[in-house]
Amino acid sequence: MQTCFACHNSGAGGAPNPANPDEWTARLERGMDSMMNNVINGMNAMPAKGLCFNCTNEDLRAVVDYMLELVESNR
Numbered sequence: 001m002q003t004c005f006a007c008h009n010s011g012a013g014g015a016p017n018p019a020n021p022d023e024w025t026a027r028l029e030r031g032m033d034s035m036m037n038n039v040i041n042g043m044n045a046m047p048a049k050g051l052c053f054n055c056t057n058e059d060l061r062a063v064v065d066y067m068l069e070l071v072e073s074n075r
Contacts, residue, residue: 003052004063013045018070032064039064 007015016023027035039060042048049055055063 001063003050003055004067007046007050008067015046018067019074021071021075024068024071028068035064036061 007013008017011017011023016027018024027038036057038046040049040057049060052060
């Protein structure tokens, strides 16, 4: 939460906000494997693992799942 939501809550660096489902459409269309690859390795302004280097891949997946639940609740 401390690392991911710093940008995903504010939209810093183009991070998609879970409160704005339209920002997630293209990412969801590419699928979870692509999304997790971007989370783990970084993409554009997003650094690898969102700078949470003590997070496991399972931790990161849990955060992504949580954000996607928020996206769905905001549709």
